[in-house]
Amino acid sequence: MVAKPWLLLTCLAAAATAGVLQARAQPDSIGFISIDCGLPGTAGYVDDTTKLSTVPDAGFTDTGSNHNISAEYITQVPSRRYHNVRSFPDGARNCYTLRSLVAGFKYLVRAAFIYGNYDGLGQLPIFDLYIGVNFWGMVNVSSPDGYEVMEAIVVVPDDFVQVCLVNTGTGTPFISLLDLRPLKNSLYPQANAMQGLVLLGRTNFGPGTDGVRYPDDPHDRVWYPWIDAATYDVISTTEKVRNIDNDLFEAPSKVMQTAITPRNATRGIYFYWDSKPQPKDPTPQYTAVMHFSELQLLPNNSVREFSIHINGELWSPGGITPDYLRSNAAYSDVPLPAGSARYNVTINATANSTLPPFINGVEVFSIISTTNAGTYSQDVSAITAIKTKYRVQKNWRGDPCGPKSFAWDGLTCSYGVSIPPKITGVNISFSGLDGDISSSFANFKAIRYLNLSYNNLTGSIPDVISQLPSLTVLDLTGNQLSGSIPSGLLKRVEEGSLNLQYGNNPNLCTDAESCKPPKGKSKHAVYIAVPVVLIVVIGLLAALFFCFMRRKRQGSTTNTVKPQNETPATHPQSSLQLENRQFTYRELEVITNKFERVLGQGGFGKVYSGSLADGTPVAVKLRSQTSNQGVKEFLAEAQILTRIHHKNLVSMIGYCKDGHHMGLVYEYMSEGTLHEQIAGNGSSRRCLTWTQRLRIALESAQGLEYLHRGCNPPLIHRDVKATNILLNEKLEAKIADFGLSKTFNHDSGMQVSTYSLVGTHGYLDPEYYATQKPTTKSDVYSFGVVLLELVTGKPAIVRDPEPTNIIDWARRRLARGNIEGVVDARMHGNYDVNSVWKVTDIALKCTMQASSQRPSMTEVVGQLHECLQLEEVHTGDAATGSFYTGTSRDPNSGYNAYAADGAQSIGAHQSSTTAFEMEHDIGRELRMDTGPVAR
Template identity: 65%
Template sequence: MERLTPGTMATRSWLLLLCFAAAATAGLLQAHAQPDSNGFISIDCGLPGKTGFADDKSTLYFVADDGFTDGGAYHNISAEYITPGLGKRYHSLRSFPDGTRNCYTLRSLVAGLKYLVRATFMYGNYDGLGKPPIFDVYIGVNFWMMVNISDPAGSTLLEAIVVVPDDFVQVCLVNTGTGTPFISTLDLRPLEKKLYPQANETRGLSLFGRWNFGPTSDTTFIRYPDDPHDRVWQPWVSPSLWTEVSTTRPVRHIDEDVFDAPTAVMQTAITPLNGSGNIEFAWVPYVQPKDPSPGYLAIMHFSELQLRSSSAVREFYINLNGNMVFSKAYTPPYLYADAIFNSDPFLRYTQYNISINATANSTLPPMINAIEVYSVFSTATIGTYGQDVSAMMAIKEKYLVKKNWKGDPCVPKTLAWDNLTCSYDSSKPARITNINLSSSGLSGEISSSFANLNALQYLDLSNNNLSGSIPDALSQLASLTVLDLTGNQFSGSIPAGLLQRVQDGTLNLKYGNNPNLCTNGNSCQPPNKKSKLAIYIAVPVVLVVVIASVTILLCLLRRKKQGSMNNSVKPQNETTTSYVTTNVSHGHSSSMQLENRRFTYNELKKITNNFQRVLGKGGFADVFDGFLEDGTQVAVKLLRSQSCKQGDAEFLAEAQILTRIHHKNLVSMIGYCKDEKYRALVYEYMSEGTLHEHIAGKRNNGKYLTWSERLRIALESAQGLEYLHKGCNPPLIHRDVKASNILLNAKLEAKIADFGLSKAFSPDNDTHVSTSRIVGTHGYMDPEYHATMQPTIKSDVYSFGVVLLELVTGRSAIMHDPEPISIIHWARQRLARGNIEGVVDGHMHGDHDVNGVWKVADIALKCTAQVSAQRPTMTDVVAQLQECLQLEDGRRAMSDANNSYTGNNSNPNSSYSMYATDQSTDVSQNSGTIDMEYNFERIPPTATGPAAR
């Protein structure tokens, strides 16, 4: 058995590296990252200035990376690693010591087209530290590969085939805390749509290896111009095992060819050294933390190179780990390129053994010309809407913004740009809805690109040095509800379109402290007194007087117990601080108004059939089943008449909050009742009850949730909390997150409920909320909050961590084992011993991926850290749970179909751990259903060449 030893692997890696210096095509790259006449982009990362050079072995022109990225620093590798044969492209690199994510943007592409993207990384001890880094690489918003360089003299190559959704693509390096990311070269090559059908809009191919069998020298690399797509074909030479076969005659391609292997590759092949033997080789998976079980696709290229006599037969079977992967015996066509390939990944193995065996009828040994092996990775994550991205990139370039504005503005959420708010829909691209660039040092005119953000609701450009006229194009942004231009140097008049929007009540325009802006003439004023133009002198004084008067009046009326109440619900907080809230859905600043339906007590009696069916009981209220006039089922939460002031305060707080928060993972309020002494809230009906009931097996006839269902419920609940923390203005702390406050509808979709204890806080000035009493539920309560009486958003994170542990274990927050013990302490004790199976809920009957359960348990333990600063944010939790759910969905699909794609798989070319095996090993030729599992296909040839004579 021949294996690639570390020495031979290093040699082959160096030879591959040398070959990359001989790249392929003519013409200069134009300014700002334009492809050349072939559509190629070839970048020498770290080459200073705007210089470039032509490769001395080809006509391909390499350009500096100026114009492709706006961060990082130039470096040269250490002199000791610059050898005479090392290509010039690898002498320099660019490192990115600042920021978490840094990206290269490749422009002028064709949306929907396939591209080959290739990046190389040669450390060469450029920083003198002798510590090669580890970091992640993304294509667009999708994780591609972790780069882990172990040898300063070696290099890592990544190559992928992807469908580009927009007219640009970004390649991003992400710092994971284990060294400074860097890059040596970056290439892009267009591919025809028909090529590599396994790659599509949701799945990319990451190269594991591409080998050419049969060359007589292990330095004979084939790439452009022999390969018009500039793929690199590495020679595989094993003269002790194989006999090389070759021809000088051209090998033709059929019209339906979907791989277009170059003639130079197809003109060589191998057969066994022993004419009666087999061809055998194998590869070992490249495993990494985010991809512990990669799935592989293989493309085997065949062409008969020898003119056979009429009696000669070359016929063979192809086997993987002893199982047939093509349902019948195969005969390669004479001087025509043919391929056998699988469309979906193989089943997962610890080693992949390929054996090509002659049939009993064959008079000639088996042969093969070349093979390509790819792992698959998900490209299903949708980035920000392309027009929004282009607009923000133009805005960034105009104002030279130096924030974390790198890569996609909104996705992934953990790397979203500062000062932006985005809306997310799993089936649609994210949209930019809020931009806050107040006091950001902006100067010049307002960029016309703002007018291209047609989902924008809130734009704050206040307190900058912007000048010129206010563009009327902003009035065409139909979703824009707040435009703050105060504190700038604008001149001229307010455009008529904006004034019209102000008049019809769809826009709140603020323009104060612009000394050169015309505001006195008729042409500058709003058409009538209903204008919302902000006047910042008299209005605040009037508001203060009015609010104070109303507050005093309400207190007097309450003390006299006068029964009538107006339609405004004032915030009843534990402190005396009052605030003006913002309607998140519409962006208007106003005092809170209940806009839902108002019910009378008699109406509630009617829709609940005199409060006949109780759905649940709380500390201050009962929940009843009801039906509206149109048949809509609802839940009615009725405050008990004898409840104390605390219950009344929580009712008012919940009513106020529910009028301004709207999210798919928060329970919606349909209406309310304020009828003399009766208080009630009417909610959407959640037919499947509480998560607590499902964990305890008290719903669905005792049927327990599957692991996939638990993951989805966890993710949806986390998204609801994330919205409270980031999407609300002001943000909210729930303060009573627990399994019984997570409700499920008929589709088992999760929604957070019970906002009676929620508190608002200012994210700019406060890190916590001061309270006069501790509230919450035993077992879920943040110990730091309990000690300080100051809840934070990390208090909700702690409680959610307990919910995650309940989902993993199927146990309650406080257990009796036999003495009372927190689920956190119970789980930590067992997980510290590596005993995940002793923690996981047995009711799932093992139908889960152990790695996925471990990851969720780890998230839960991080959420329940004693010190709040060590806990993740809910945005971090959402991102990690999304990864867990994607992995689990892939596992279940693979389990159902025995052959399906899980995503997030990729492997480095430099890990070429493929090897030929000892031919004395006999691999049986099994027939049967394996062919269906692997779904191997063959290009249908339209001709077989001249008949053998």
């Protein structure tokens, strides 16, 4: 470990002058930002001590609330700036944004915290502090009147920097003041684009009661005095101490005008600092800067030379002989070895020295990584403009994509190594957006998925949207858009590169021609035209009816652009009016070969393997005479399956209501249930790949979304679970078992009044359990459990070793920040970790205790679509089709999902501490009283 005296550093180039920095910073004339957090109103004031302009924080953050500290602590704080605080009881992350900076320049950022029992609770909080997307440190105020000051020196990558307070579950974050000071880029070379410096302590050795700061220190660093008069003498001067050329630290003259030296000339100077480990930085690394200036004009025969050791290792390069009235410093480019509980510093005279050593000042910093990149600046500008325009009320605070655990709801981002994340998906459906579609959406050059459905957007679709190079899905369903769809979008739809959904926009046209109103006609022409038009209309209606019936018989489809998510036709529910084939009980006997092969069994009855006359395999669910699920459940499932049609819902081929015999005939799903496949009990006996799991998740979600948004009236499944998701030979997923489903009403908050609790243990929404009123968010909760099963490979109830809900099991392990401890080990790490993190995050959001905090199935579908794209990029396989690897087609593969699982389903009844310490006598230590220094 070699330190470099400034005497040797004469070759370093000077950076831009402070004047340039001051001219481009804000808000005051010298480039400083001084914020009194929690100060109400818009008027600032001039600080009595520094004479610096101080402003309220309303212009820097839009969350939190203002409070005054308790009256009993007002007289104990050193400045008016500590009389109030801003606290942040809502949201996991709340941020201040400091703007008008210079990208790539170096800044000192300082935050201070005095609790002062502002909330009357007497509970000292602990929370985290971030600078941008990088962890800064943990704030842990030791007493109601105790100070905690956090100071960092960082290079800012953009023309702004954010300071974020993060709630860690141990109290409400708050802040008293926030400062920013520009620095020359040449200062503190240990701080660069890859790492920042966090102040542990800064000491001015010498007498005094107040710290040295602005204007004595033009950079407004705070230097706290220390002297032990029993052990050390003070050396001082009234002469100005000047900085050397290309000074790397620019210690102020007032600090350098005092120094301490041992009273006993044979002794050295001793001090130390203790390491301050944190949960997110258990082995911090430190670097020190020691400041020296000779204050005495020495006679020719006198020599003052000394060396520095830290933990017994030589830290300085040989002997140090400071210049007279010139600031010198010893520092190291290389951090001190990590892992020491204490760092002992000794400064001793060398053998050549005739005078004892001295020291004027010292700074100690821990090193933080700043390698995490914030979101691509163009994307930040775009999403911020969108947030402002539409007044989006979500967790949209801080950086949009980073850190990953704080990414904004509704956004999907791409993450790379040492490159800024980019926004690849925006899902702000059902968000109350109004006005036109913002042109800012066109600035997302990496966006692949854009969902603006079910808002109140008006006006036309901007043509620039069609120029987004990566866009593959655009959902505009359920707005009030008008005009024609841009030709660029229609062309991309025809080419197959874009999935466009625009249903329920009454005034939206597919082309400019169809939007033109009919030209005016004379009254005479109208009289003549009316009979002709009537004849033509009748003819067209007859032709349309003929085509409709023909299409219904042939099941034909077209590739033309058409509105998506249209409401399907409904059937009266007063009686069974089924279009599907009706079977007699005798025909069921023939189909199943007298019910020879049982596929599964549940509360409704057994499910049998069968085959139609044309060889089509089917599954036949036959109601048992002893079943506790009777005619009501049978009619419910039959009616539902008759009127719903979606590729991710199991199709009903026919039904039987022959006397007391009741049965349903389904399409055959050869690969059984998702539960069996996750457990490795499927026909192939192989572990599902992560890509297969993602596709199954997406397809299942699409089925549920259709029930919630595409049916009329909409449906709540009420028993979503892994055994009710079936897989065909291509491992395509379909939702099954609708006997417990209920309709719901959009106008009544999507709730169903019911006094019967149904569902399955481990999947049951706790809010539904408490209120007995299911909502669509009840299905979302259950689906979140299914997602966790797909990620972990474990059942909904984990034996660990006691029965534990998979949600709690996963949350405990994810709290350690290690996704590998949660993911199914049988996948052997063959997955994109970003994709896994995202799915896990979706699952945890789906299983939030409060239903209002859960996403909709529409949002889930959008996010899973992005996850699948991430994985396909990771694997290099973006081809369509399945990844099925099994070969067996055992017709006996489990089929319990075709019947409500009676065994598991729930039925109807049911610091002010000091950074440095001086050591002057063996066994006796004195703590320096430095006031509000960082930890």
